[in-house]
Amino acid sequence: MKSAEQILKIKATVLYVLSHSPQGMDYIHLFKIMYFAQQRHLVTYGSPLMEDTFMALKHGPVPSLTYKVIRASEQNGHFDETVMQDFCTSLTVKNVDGRPIVYAAADCDLEEFSKSDIAVLDACIEDYWSVGSFDLSDLSHDLAWKRARRTAERTGESAKLPLFDIAEAGGASKGMLQVIRERQWTAHHLS
Numbered sequence: 001m002k003s004a005e006q007i008l009k010i011k012a013t014v015l016y017v018l019s020h021s022p023q024g025m026d027y028i029h030l031f032k033i034m035y036f037a038q039q040r041h042l043v044t045y046g047s048p049l050m051e052d053t054f055m056a057l058k059h060g061p062v063p064s065l066t067y068k069v070i071r072a073s074e075q076n077g078h079f080d081e082t083v084m085q086d087f088c089t090s091l092t093v094k095n096v097d098g099r100p101i102v103y104a105a106a107d108c109d110l111e112e113f114s115k116s117d118i119a120v121l122d123a124c125i126e127d128y129w130s131v132g133s134f135d136l137s138d139l140s141h142d143l144a145w146k147r148a149r150r151t152a153e154r155t156g157e158s159a160k161l162p163l164f165d166i167a168e169a170g171g172a173s174k175g176m177l178q179v180i181r182e183r184q185w186t187a188h189h190l191s
Contacts, residue, residue, distance in 0.1 A: 002065060004083045006051040011087040012112035013037070013050045013121070014066055015104050020125050024094070024101035027070065028059055029128075032136035035061040035166075037124040041117070042167035046179040049117055054161045056148030060140030061161055070102055142169035 002010070017033050018025060034052070041049035052063035072079065074093035079085040090106035113121075128136060144165035151159040167180050 002051060007065070007083045007087060008109065009050045009112050010052045010063070010065055011069075011090060012109050013052075014087075015090060015106060015108035016110075016113070016118075016121055017125060018091075018102060018104035019108050020129070022103075024096070024103040026099055026101055026133050027067075028133040028137055030102055031062050031066070032060060032133070032140050033124055033128050034063050034066065035140055036128055037121050039166050039170035040124060041120045042163060042180060043170040043172040043176065044120065045116055046167075046172075046176050046183065048163055049120060054166065055158045056145050056152055056161055057158070059134075059137040061145055061166075064160075073102075074100055144169040 013034060014030070017030060017037075034050075035054055038049050038052075038054065041047065052065045054061040055064050055067075069084065069087050070091060070093060071077070073088045073091040077088065079088055090104065092103045092105045093100050094103065095101075110118075131139070144161045147165055148159040148161045163184060164177065164180050168177060172180070
């Protein structure tokens with residue numbers, strides 16, 4: 001389970017991306033911008049932008065907690081945990097031309113971000129804003145996604161994309177990959 005602080009950062013990330021799209025955004029577009037921002041932050045700084053876990057689904061990496069919250073919002077669902085319910089009600093999902101479109105229903109808490117977070121998000125929004133959703137999906141079928149899909153096919157279960165693989169697929173240097181590996185090892189052994 002994610003901590004309240006992790007959920008607030010994920011929520012802020014979603015709302016920040018959506019704040020650049022008053023006309024809303026389809027799931028694929030939102031998820032891929034989030035994925036590429038996560039990847040760029042790992043490649044550049046050696047740490048994740050947010051703590052959402054990306055799963056290897058058919059149309060590319062999908063942030064699992066964000067997907068769960070958006071689906072609940074779409075169905076007017078309810079969470080017992082206040083921070084999750086607040087995340088859920090900060091979004092609105094409407095059916096537009098037969099597909100779900102996500103809208104921000106709350107303001108983004110910019111206090112959740114560092115300057116580097118904003119720089120990465122802005123760059124990814126600019127780079128991928130005008131790219132079609134299915135083209136973004138194809139772009140996200142990178143080495144990390146392919147590895148995780150092979151695991152999913154072998155096990156019959158959804159497979160997550162490890163941060164190391166996401167960074168490697170994004171072209172992280174050997175030095176940065178070593179930093180990421182060491183941080184993951186430390187986090188795993190200190191938790």
